[in-house]
Amino acid sequence: MDWNDRSLAGILPSYRWMIDNEGDNKITPSFDFANAYNGGNSLKFMAEHLAAGKASTVTLFASDLHIAKGAKFSVNMRSDQAVKVSTILELANRKKVSIAGDKELTDKWSEMNFDIKKYEGQKIEKIALKLTADKSIDFKAINLGEMTLTNGQKVKQISLSDAKVTDEAFEEEGTVGGFRLSWQSDANKNNLYGYEIYQLNDDGSKEFLGASNINAFFVNALKRGKNINSTKFEIVPINKSGEAGHSVTTSIKWPDNSLPKAAFVADKTVVKVGEQVTLINQSNLATTKYKWEIEGASPATSTEKNPQVSFAKAGTYSVKLTAINEKGQENTISQTALITVLDQQVELTNFALNQSVKVDSFTNESESGPKAVDGKLDTKWCAVGPSKHNITIDLGKSEKINQVLIDHAQKGGESPDMNTSDYTIELSNDNQNWTEVVNVKKNKLGETKDSFKQTEARYVRITAIKPTQGADSAVRLYEIQVLGLKNS
Incomplete structure (x- = not known):
């Protein structure tokens, strides 16, 4: 399902868009929601034309970043065709430096690192990426998923405890649920990126439900699987290095909705002799068979889901429905004097x-x-x-x-x-x-x-x-x- 959380959004580019093309190169940047990196989206640089050996430089960020000792600078990118990437950093002294990445891009997401050791102690004021190719490229996508500058220090992993379901609500006969989760965390603002929440399935797989940057999450409109009586959730802490820490789990029990429950209405309740009435079944999802008894009607009994009947004589008639589930369990409801039949035209x-x-x-x-x-x-x-x-x-x-x-x-x-x-x-x-x-x-x-x-x-x-x-x-x-x- 679609989801978004502004508090978890990455830092968007400062410039939309500053592009310097050599020759007849043409690069068009945009946000790509179809090719997402780690959820959300990515930046797409559509290379409408990238001539061999000619560079296109996209300036992305204005910044005020100190390059600490041991700092590391990297990007996660992919490309439909092999591309070389360099970063162009404008330092505080207005000097621009070009640093080549340590690998070429392929069509798989991969981390590319830039060696910034010689610039330790300086400050970065602008960040750009320069794209070049050995072979001409036409109408191919180059995607940027993540850009990371760390101070070189190892970030402490996060541990969680005491996960629980603090509130729950069920709808649609117990087939859809909403659940509020909470947990305890030893994270602090210096090491926390966020929490990822998953649904754990019986076959060992898990489904991503969403993310949070606080110790709580609301699972909205979760659909119950067939023959599922309980669902387990896993909360995974992610630190600022993108590393998963010690996760915790909690679970909910779904209500028993296997029993049948009969319910119905009629499309009209006052008719003339011989006029057709449709009985509309509204029994619950557990109901698989139906047994109707319609006083004075033709037919007087039916096993159809929504039978159509008529009446040969004027009078007032009752209707009874028995709902039956797969195990043969029954539930019956009657509506007395539901249908009024007149021997004249009905004008309401x-x-x-x-x-x-x-x-x-x-x-x-x-x-x-x-x-x-x-x-x-x-x-x-x-x-x-x-x-x-x-x-x-x-x-x-x-x-x-x-x-x-x-x-x-x-x-x-x-x-x-x-x-x-x-x-x-x-x-x-x-x-x-x-x-x-x-x-x-x-x-x-x-x-x-x-x-x-x-x-x-x-x-x-x-x-x-x-x-x-x-x-x-x-x-x-x-x-x-x-x-x-x-x-x-």
Whole structure:
């Protein structure tokens, strides 16, 4: 997965870009995210043309670096074609010195060293790299992954201890988890580069999860593997010489999600005789088989995941679903009087249109609560802030309702990322005692239709639990329709 941490970023080049080409050479520098060195990226010098024996010099850094006794200067680089590299150092006395690398570049990452012993005690004010080739190069990439100047002293290795999981959260039926890790370290600012965090697999391999420069790390949205009951993490300390020290491990246990859990909804709950109804299975991932019993329906039983049925006579009918896992374990749920069948054409009325509403907050008058029930898609109710935003619609009197249609951000012309992800719908007759009839999670649609058994209610409350697809906490609802049958 993509990751970034600005506190772990390397020192970026001071100059973008200072290039001195001999002859008709042409070098184009850029950041290369496809060919990364040790995570992150690298600098790519695209040699559109590098003539044999002609140099191209790229000045990269302004600096104020003292060359201590025993200091070492090196780069880690690679090239699609053999290239010679020298460093051009501008010293404090404005003198420029050229130092050849100790090897030619190949297409493999390798460390190249420059002998700076004769310049000990002096100060470097600019650093450049000079690229030359014995054979002409055209449209080949040369990559710089790391540039290192040390004072020659050995850096102490780092040891860790007391790794633990301080917090955990599971989603999607225990198939995805988030975990906060912490540990103790004997590192100090003089020897610490950072910590690398890995997931250890049963086959002995390990996967890089990310890095940190503090004694904590959050593992975000880790997916659980098949038949995995626990996961072990390794934290590896890295010192400023790039050496791994004494690592520590900690682990988490995944919740048991092998038991089936039955759940379902219907695409509509009030229909005329003979009209088709689709029963939509929402059972958990452990469920592998389904057993439906639909009162008064044709067919009256089914083993399909999402059966379609119809009813030959008017009446009110119940539906039962049994969810079965691979071991044959069962879980059953029934919804009584779920389907209402009429011997006449079904015409639903929007009881919410232009009715009174109450909201927890709104951004301004042009985005206030009434805008969500005004019948227009160019207006919306919008509320910001961290709370779970809600809107309550007063239908004026008790009505027979069975469906709620919501137009989310995308229907109003905004990004799909702004569509409401998680929300609930509750009904009440007194605005005090509420019954939840809909609970939606991970919605991505710009227009949603939620059906429930026909219920008499005056008040409808919609609560945005997770207002968008991401971290944005602003809810955006362009239109809400509360549909039902007019009282005869």
